[in-house]
Amino acid sequence: MSQEKSSQRTNLWRPIVAMVFELWRAHPIAFVVLIATTVIPGFSYSVYVLAMRGLINALVESPTPGAWDIPTYMLLYIAAILVEMTMNMLRPIIMVYLRDHATHHIQSRIYEQAANAPLIRFEDSAFYDCLRRADNNLGDRLTELLNGLLHPLWQFSIAASIAGTLFVVHPWIIPIMALGIIPSLLLQSKRAHMVYDVQRKHTLTDRLRHYYQELLTDRQAAAEVRLFDLSRFLHNRWTHSWRTREKDVLNVYKRDSGYHAFGGFWEWLSYAGVLSLIIYSVVMGQATIGDLAVVISYATRFQNFLQGTVQSVGNILEHSEFLGDAFEFFALAKEQEKEPTEKIRPSHIEQASNKRQGLAITARDITFTYPSRTDPVVKNVNLQIKAGEKIAIVGENGAGKTTLVKLLIGLYTPDAGEIYMVDGDMDKRPPEEVQSRVAAVFQDYAKFDLKLRENIGFGQLDAMSDDTRLYAAAHRADILDIHSDLSDGWDGYLGRKFGDRDLSGGQWQKVALGRAYLKDADLVVLDEPTSALDPKAELALFERFVDLTENRTALMISHRLGAARLADRVIVMKDGQIIESDSHRELLKLNGEYARLFSAQAQWYQ
Template structure:
């Protein structure tokens, strides 16, 4: 994707205006004190030049025989004290800036994490939105720190330039005019460079993400077995090299272009300074300036040149970082899943039924409807199975039912109240789930199970009870550190689990919450048959009184369901209990017969092999 949209200066200014209150909130006292330090440091270079001028003039008089030795020593002492004071203020300011950076970095990362938790789930399913999330979550705090440092430095440099321009104007107004004019080309060049660097970063986001992913495969633990078995390193290394050098060469080309432009702009400043210093020499030769004036003005020219170079670079850096920070504020301004509403929302209560009316759903920027005109009712306390082929819309429907997806049209009602009018926190507190792509947290067993209701994570009794329900209690008890065993061998004393054991951990996490509604998305996909049979036997007992939404490809598990929803191509084509759907002899019966036939054929082949042996 190529970035073509340009950002106006007004937008960048607005971004910078928004970052200043952010800095103020982190630590107003330290920020005020730091700004004061920068203001003092900005005046010191001019004071040093004035002292140098007076010192040179005084020493010249001493050499000529005038009685000015005491004044010369006093000026040298003053210069020495100014150097000590400057170093002391810089040390104090560095301490203040470090604290400001730490607080700002924490605040920015905290805001990103909080915002991500409030975004709708579909945000993570859309590539361009996810790319934006990646951009703001990787290094945005560092960019915020860069803005802090650059703002402070610009304050100091701006004040220094003002002092020097006033000083030069008192000697000759043309000195000040030339210095102001020299500021323009360097600023334009650096702003253009910042804009190009931002555009390049935007264009390289996807390639950078792919490059990091491929490198993670080659160096990480998750893919290590297949890397060795399939000898994937040569193939992936070549893929990574292509992505890496494509981006690297583009960056090198831009750097070459940028530094050439900077050199030409700096050359103009250097040549102008040479002319200015020559003019000062001419003024000295005419007796208009003293030797001290020459030293001071020459130093002023050199210092002003350095400040202009540094200030224009910092302005361009500020401009560039404002482009990046614009991404942060766009992210923070993204519509949330449940924005604050003035009207009070109803607490979650399921006493009677869940009703779905003409529900339709499609992903953002997609014209394809994943669910179309679905309507049904679920009675409280029932176990509902949602079945269908891959891509039929089973998981999508389940996510709509528990409020993770918002339907495009139609509605989901809990005891007659639309989900949109129910308090989101209250609703989520009453739902537990295990998804097919459950998370394997690199935490302890206790944390892995207790995360679903972390307020009660310290209760060994509740943790072991959930582990018992998921048939994982013996594994937890067998480890040396028990529930506090880390579940990753990369940590000291950590243990490695099989995928099936990890799934049982996820089941225990779902049971630990003990919510009245439970969503099970392929709960036994990686569990052995004996454990599967035990699980459904236990589940039928434990699910009494709970409303359960169960997604499964193994239709034998549907026998425990009170009601079955059969989806095909996003439409609800059949519903009823197991016996009724078998009698209907439709899609469900056909799928059930195919699976049963597969098991019968497999058993027949095993018996044939045994008899031949």
């Protein structure tokens, strides 16, 4: 148990040391200047103490003090004040400058590692919770930590400055007062653990509470919340999550009050001991009146600064736990960070695009399981897709269609087996190396509340400012009417957050399709447009999709079978396996699973 507690204390300080290193890396010069402007004013207190002690002793011990004694002490006192004022003026400016640089530096690391993490990690709730904790109010946390680091450093420099003079007065003053502060220091460390444990325990609870709050106030959810009379249910869930957290937080502060009272008693006891010691020394002629005045005036300050140092250290420890989340995320992201690969950029395939024929895909005995599940979602799949072939992947919901496609294009990595792509101009390559030649519109496509130019331009960033290419992509996706309706054209905002032009589900999907068309890829994926379109509209979309993907490999995913008639080959999935694979006509003749599904849906297309 003692080893475990020792390990916890070590882990508690580790983020602080790591964060100090990050502050140094963010801006070394600002870091050094900030430390200097914090420490120098603290040590000016030794000048105050010496000047006051000298003045009192000179006035008490000699009726006619030397003419230069008092002016000398006064000049020292004034010089110390001027130095302190200058440093105090510079310190907040430097702190804000360093804080902003450090926040940008650390957030850049978080976003870079999040971007490099395999897509499958975002299916892992533990990884996602860690990412949210790492990025949650990082700037505010860093501000609090900086204040927490500087304040005890300033307080400690004052305490050390006063301690030097008090040690000259009597060597036992400092040890006695230091003993009185040890219990408070230990209890502050314990408190920091308690606060962080509560926050970590309620990470999911807090996320749920905020989500319930969003549902209660969200415009998009408002209709269904009222239709299904969910307001009271959601409000009760929100209240329960709030009260659960409140109870644990209140318990922490109750225990903290007891710790504070216990530590304060020991601090008072040590001060009483020091005061008794110096009075006895004066009575015995071992100390002067100036020494007594110094102890009475500055021993309490020394104790207050020590106490403030302990409290500030407690705040550091508390916030270091939260900043430790950033380093926990760095470690977690690094565990499964994708190996850097030499990606085939469009500039490398210009010659190939002149004789475009699409990409061929081969999958051999691949199996894949999500981190949150124990049973495979894709099981022992073998598949060959020819360059330029149009493939329809069909099956009921949950059959594994989308997961298989994400494996084929390199967004997920199979647990077993291998996948590679090939065309006439390059050797076999893993799919993640040729993602610049792949475009996809998934069923969970993104809706960016940004400009129309950006919504389409994200498909090919170097074409975002090319209105001609944007127009061509919008025409192919049949969304030129959206461009015409926007007063600012390509620079008009979509959605309600920054503009006033909201889109229907089908329109948002067409915008996503425009991104895919802008990329001008060799392999294009269209996944489950059924949520936003009726069967006939979906069939029309697939017909246009097939026409526009000539000389490209195309994968069409749906649990509706209208698109299957347009494909060169139909792949039927069930329970994560390919159970049938042939043309539409041949599968109907087979009279198997595909024939059963098609017969059940035939009336949709009549």
